[in-house]
Amino acid sequence: MSALALAPTLAVAQTSAAGNAPAAAAPSAAPAAPAAAANDAAAVPFTTGKAASGEAKAALCTACHGPNGNSVNPEWPRLAGQSAVYIAEQLKLFRSGVRNNPIMKPLAASLSDQDINDLAVYYEAQTPTGLEADPSYWKSGEALYLSGDAPHEVPACVACHGPVGRGNLAAGYPALRAQQSVYVVKQLNDYASGARYAGPSPPQADPNAIMMLTLAKRLTPEEIRDVASYVQGMR
Ligand code: HEC
Numbered sequence: 735m736s737a738l739a740l741a742p743t744l745a746v747a748q749t750s751a752a753g754n755a756p757a758a759a760a761p762s763a764a765p766a767a768p769a770a771a772a773n774d775a776a777a778v779p780f781t782t783g784k785a786a787s788g789e790a791k792a793a794l795c796t797a798c799h800g801p802n803g804n805s806v807n808p809e810w811p812r813l814a815g816q817s818a819v820y821i822a823e824q825l826k827l828f829r830s831g832v833r834n835n836p837i838m839k840p841l842a843a844s845l846s847d848q849d850i851n852d853l854a855v856y857y858e859a860q861t862p863t864g865l866e867a868d869p870s871y872w873k874s875g876e877a878l879y880l881s882g883d884a885p886h887e888v889p890a891c892v893a894c895h896g897p898v899g900r901g902n903l904a905a906g907y908p909a910l911r912a913q914q915s916v917y918v919v920k921q922l923n924d925y926a927s928g929a930r931y932a933g934p935s936p937p938q939a940d941p942n943a944i945m946m947l948t949l950a951k952r953l954t955p956e957e958i959r960d961v962a963s964y965v966q967g968m969r
Pocket residue numbers: 791792794795796797798799809810811812813821824825835837838841853908920
């Protein structure tokens with residue numbers, strides 16, 4: 735994957751990140767409507783998903799993802815405030831085995847499309863509780879997040895994951911704020927090694943992933959550590 739191939743995608747993403755700014759400032763339940771209006775594919779979880787049903791179904795998930803999706807285990811991702819479009823997409827990828835994870839695969843296999851949409855809108859409506867960043871690392875992590883690493887052709891994370899790490903809910907770009915740093919380090923390494931998605935052509939299986947598959951390879955272990963600490967502390 736060349737830098738040239740990534741560049742047009744980035745230009746589009748910057749535009750949509752800017753377009754998402756008003757939604758990011760709104761209360762967590764509000765972005766659902768503009769997201770659904772902006773994109774038919776993105777509308778799916780919102781047109782059929784019911785947060786109240788999702789809350790009941792989430793009983794199965796709380797053991798690991800925590801009450802209201804605020805996991806306290808550093809290896810288990812937080813789902814509170816996560817994009818519903820992204821959650822629904824990831825659950826389908828676990829179910830089909832494309833996102834390769836022995837814990838989530840059997841759990842996702844028991845979920846119908848309706849279950850997935852209910853869970854997705856429920857978790858997006860929850861509020862992440864704050865976590866602390868490691869003071870030794872977060873400042874350099876912040877610099878990478880806001881400005882990227884031009885000599886290594888790493889774009890700024892803020893373009894897609896947003897100024898306060900809420901992601902781009904409409905586009906299904908995941909929120910990173912208050913995400914467990916141990917989990918974030920694992921995902922960046924899994925993108926870089928190709929382990930996150932199985933199969934001969936993960937980019938076709940999950941077109942959104944192509945950006946991360948490309949840029950994670952360009953990050954140093956120190957950059958991964960630092961930016962993971964920074965996002966863990968984001969509110
Ligand atoms: C036994 C613990 C466990 C249970 C129970 C569990 N999960 Fe997970 N979940 C995990 C782990 C571990 C990961 C991270 C996998 C990885 O490293 O790629 C994960 C990842 C996810 C992700 C991807 C998050 C992201 O940011 O990409 C979603 C979405 C998810 N789980 C939803 C659910 C839902 C919904 C349920 C209930 C139906 C559930 N999980 C139950 C352990 C669990």
